[in-house]
Amino acid sequence: MTDTPSSQRVVRSRGSRLARREALTFYLLISPWLLGLLLFVLGPIIASLGFSLTRWDMLSPPEPVGLRNYARMIEDRLFWQSLSVTVRYTLMYVPSELIGGLLLALLMNQVSVRGIRAIRTIYYMPSVLSGVAFVVVWMWLFHPEAGLINATLATVGIRGPRWLADPNTALTALWLMSLWGLGRTAVIYLAGLRSIPRELYEAAAMDGAGAGQAFRHVTLPMLTPTIFFNLVLSIIATFQTFTSAFVATNGGPLDSTLFFVLYLYRKAFQDFQMGYASALAWVLFLIILGLTLLVVRSGQWWVYYEGEQQ
Amino acid sequence: MKKTTPLLLLLVFGLLAAMFGGCTAQEGSLVATVVVTATPTARPEGAKTVLRVGTGDSGEGLTPHFKIIEMFEAANPDIQVQLEPVGSGDYYARILTQIAAGDPPDLLQIGDDAVPMFVDKGAFLPLDDFIASEQYPLDTSIYLPGVMEPGKWNGAQYLLPKDFSPLAIYYNKKLFDAAGVPYPQEGWTWDDLLATAQQLTLTDASGNVTQWGIQLPGPWTTGFEYWVAAAGGSLVSEDGANFVGYMDSPEVQRAVQFYADLYHKYKVAPPPADMNAFGGGNSEFDSGKAAMRLFGRWPQAGMKQNPNIDLGVAPLPAGAKRAGVLFWGGFGISSLSENPEAAWRFLRFYTGAEGAEVWKDWALPTVKSVADSSGLSNDPIEGVWLNELNHLAPRAYVFTPYWGQTADPALRRVLESVILDPNANVAELVATAAQEAQAALADIQQ
Numbered sequence: 014m015t016d017t018p019s020s021q022r023v024v025r026s027r028g029s030r031l032a033r034r035e036a037l038t039f040y041l042l043i044s045p046w047l048l049g050l051l052l053f054v055l056g057p058i059i060a061s062l063g064f065s066l067t068r069w070d071m072l073s074p075p076e077p078v079g080l081r082n083y084a085r086m087i088e089d090r091l092f093w094q095s096l097s098v099t100v101r102y103t104l105m106y107v108p109s110e111l112i113g114g115l116l117l118a119l120l121m122n123q124v125s126v127r128g129i130r131a132i133r134t135i136y137y138m139p140s141v142l143s144g145v146a147f148v149v150v151w152m153w154l155f156h157p158e159a160g161l162i163n164a165t166l167a168t169v170g171i172r173g174p175r176w177l178a179d180p181n182t183a184l185t186a187l188w189l190m191s192l193w194g195l196g197r198t199a200v201i202y203l204a205g206l207r208s209i210p211r212e213l214y215e216a217a218a219m220d221g222a223g224a225g226q227a228f229r230h231v232t233l234p235m236l237t238p239t240i241f242f243n244l245v246l247s248i249i250a251t252f253q254t255f256t257s258a259f260v261a262t263n264g265g266p267l268d269s270t271l272f273f274v275l276y277l278y279r280k281a282f283q284d285f286q287m288g289y290a291s292a293l294a295w296v297l298f299l300i301i302l303g304l305t306l307l308v309v310r311s312g313q314w315w316v317y318y319e320g321e322q323q
Numbered sequence: 324m325k326k327t328t329p330l331l332l333l334l335v336f337g338l339l340a341a342m343f344g345g346c347t348a349q350e351g352s353l354v355a356t357v358v359v360t361a362t363p364t365a366r367p368e369g370a371k372t373v374l375r376v377g378t379g380d381s382g383e384g385l386t387p388h389f390k391i392i393e394m395f396e397a398a399n400p401d402i403q404v405q406l407e408p409v410g411s412g413d414y415y416a417r418i419l420t421q422i423a424a425g426d427p428p429d430l431l432q433i434g435d436d437a438v439p440m441f442v443d444k445g446a447f448l449p450l451d452d453f454i455a456s457e458q459y460p461l462d463t464s465i466y467l468p469g470v471m472e473p474g475k476w477n478g479a480q481y482l483l484p485k486d487f488s489p490l491a492i493y494y495n496k497k498l499f500d501a502a503g504v505p506y507p508q509e510g511w512t513w514d515d516l517l518a519t520a521q522q523l524t525l526t527d528a529s530g531n532v533t534q535w536g537i538q539l540p541g542p543w544t545t546g547f548e549y550w551v552a553a554a555g556g557s558l559v560s561e562d563g564a565n566f567v568g569y570m571d572s573p574e575v576q577r578a579v580q581f582y583a584d585l586y587h588k589y590k591v592a593p594p595p596a597d598m599n600a601f602g603g604g605n606s607e608f609d610s611g612k613a614a615m616r617l618f619g620r621w622p623q624a625g626m627k628q629n630p631n632i633d634l635g636v637a638p639l640p641a642g643a644k645r646a647g648v649l650f651w652g653g654f655g656i657s658s659l660s661e662n663p664e665a666a667w668r669f670l671r672f673y674t675g676a677e678g679a680e681v682w683k684d685w686a687l688p689t690v691k692s693v694a695d696s697s698g699l700s701n702d703p704i705e706g707v708w709l710n711e712l713n714h715l716a717p718r719a720y721v722f723t724p725y726w727g728q729t730a731d732p733a734l735r736r737v738l739e740s741v742i743l744d745p746n747a748n749v750a751e752l753v754a755t756a757a758q759e760a761q762a763a764l765a766d767i768q769q
Contacts, residue, residue, distance in 0.1 A: 071423045072444030085766070157596050159606065178598045180743065266542075266598040266739050282416040284728035285440060 065291035082292035094268050095276035103251045105188050110247050114198030122206050136196030144256040151190045152261050177262055180269035187257050198243050205239030237316045252301050371403045372665045375428035379414035387685045395672045402665050429660040435473045435651040439724035442476040447655040449479045453667040461671045469712045470689045473651040482653035483674035486686035488619035489647050489711035490549050496633040498614040507637035516640040520591035523614035536591035537615040541603030542738035544731050550578040552716035553642035563723030566730050570757035579749050583741035620708055636707045646716040725767055730760035
């Protein structure tokens with residue numbers, strides 16, 4: 014990670030007027046985005062840190078309370094419940110996304126070059142659909158009596174669970190629902206698979222490697238940067254799960270799907286506790302930051318970059 | 324890269340300074356600018372006062388708003404009204420941020436249980452001086468009984484009623500006739516309800532239920548307040564300070580137990596299909612597989628057109644007491660409005676007799692003369708709804724602005740628990756809930 018490819022270093026060392034002009038153009042071109050970030054993202058982020066030290070119902074002026082909001086979390090049963098739901102869901106979803114996405118990509122990779130475009134589009138489609146619309150469709154599928162899933166199970170004599178209406182199965186149902194979006198990960202894997210040089214497989218085949226060995230010793234190591242990328246993105250996104258639970262269960266039944274961000278939203282906009290909600294947001298930020306750093310650190314042990322010195 | 328950093332910073336700060344400089348230079352006009360961006364419709368010419376109206380209604384529900392606005396503007400050429408609808412899920416989040424930013428609409432629509440919180444924090448102007456004013460008075464005796472109460476806080480009127488719904492029992496005459504069971508009548512009791520539901524619950528040879536007695540609204544807490552009131556209980560002390568001793572009282576226990584028994588012991592109610600859906604997400608009544616349904620008036624129009632249903636509406640059965648609860652939406656004037664006079668003129672039209680004449684085609688009218696002249700008061704179905712107004716018990720939220728964030732989630736856990744678990748211990752559940760609610764209240768008031 015620390016080694017930069019040599020080509021880049023050459024450009025940088027030149028430091029010519031041309032390079033400086035190019036850099037200036039670059040910053041000019043991204044300045045609208047950068048300004049947007051500073052004003053509409055960074056500003057509110059910093060403001061929320063300030064609000065997290067206050068009691069604020071958004072109707073009357075905020076009143077400073079020091080670190081009380083943070084201390085309050087320790088005794089807040091629902092804080093721990095929402096954290097537990099989020100962590101359990103992450104442990105379910107991230108591995109399934111990484112492995113499922115890879116399997117899907119390997120399957121897609123078998124298809125001819127002409128077929129791949131259609132297949133890729135079909136699998137990616139759910140990722141562009143509106144989150145709410147697709148959750149609503151799944152809610153119908155999961156309906157305990159009239160839903161397609163339980164109706165299908167009933168034809169073979171199985172009495173299906175009550176899915177979203179049962180605290181024992183609601184989180185699992187949301188997880189099954191989310192697997193619909195595997196295509197997004199698979200498409201990234203597919204790009205990774207396509208960029209593995211054919212020569213490596215030829216060399217492996219000449220050395221007598223079977224399909225399994227080629228996968229283990231060529232495909233997998235060459236894919237580690239892609240896996241790494243997907244892992245980081247997946248963890249960050251999963252910790253912020255909101256839409257599916259907000260639309261399908263609103264955290265229930267019995268708080269079994271009370272995700273962290275859903276609890277945060279509830280505190281802010283239903284309970285008028287913007288100060289506490291801001292504190293929750295900062296705790297979530299620190300958790301995600303910590304996890305991401307941990308994963309990035311671990312990368313040096315298992316991520317292989319081509320051209321990197323071993 | 325290092326060499327270009329100062330350039331970048333210069334650029335960014337230069338632009339930032341320009342923008343903030345621009346803002347401070349014209350602070351006075353900032354609000355007006357925001358108004359324009361919020362509703363980029365044509366601005367009026369001449370000296371028209373522009374009023375903004377916030378509503379959580381959407382789609383079809385906006386039609387009556389537009390009709391009334393059109394009527395009002397024709398009669399009041401000096402005022403232009405802009406409706407700002409926000410899809411219901413985001414409505415409170417939107418108006419809260421607008422209030423925090425100092426730029427809410429002049430008139431705001433809110434629901435019953437949000438009234439104490441918003442009013443307590445000073446978001447609305449008191450209306451009593453307007454109501455008694457000489458030029459634009461409002462005769463409050465025109466309203467049906469009970470519909471002004473949800474807009475009051477500490478004895479003063481802050482909001483006026485837009486629409487409302489009590490609870491009642493829908494029943495399907497087809498299923499009653501097929502089973503030879505008489506239709507429920509005013510004066511029936513919980514025992515009668517149970518007996519009727521049992522007679523109408525049918526099972527096939529293998530014991531599967533083919534028809535349910537009554538579809539109940541699942542763990543819906545505000546709907547459940549009917550059962551508490553009818554059992555003679557209340558969920559909170561009148562000073563709003565105590566849940567312990569109320570939520571865990573024998574009356575509340577009796578209400579929870581009876582409700583749970585309808586599901587589990589007597590098995591006359593279908594289990595909720597969707598615990599999160601408003602009313603439990605069941606479709607048994609609509610598909611002709613449940614004989615009765617306890618709910619508000621909202622889905623009635625669809626039921627009347629449903630070929631599976633020959634619709635009747637019965638009054639709520641009495642428990643230890645004859646009681647009911649009201650669901651309500653109303654409008655008030657934002658305390659940040661720059662044109663409270665004009666806002667009042669529109670509000671008294673919107674929610675007064677003129678407006679009620681339009682609302683009556685979408686919901687129950689709030690004005691008695693409109694209900695009478697349109698024949699609704701004597702209608703076999705609508706008359707039942709209107710009669711429920713004579714039996715209202717106060718909802719729990721009227722006693723504390725913190726109901727929604729303290730006791731409501733605790734009560735919901737009780738209801739979810741008893742619906743999900745046939746062996747739930749009701750006494751233990753309500754005791755825990757009361758203590759949780761009490762602790763949450765102490766935490767907020769600290």
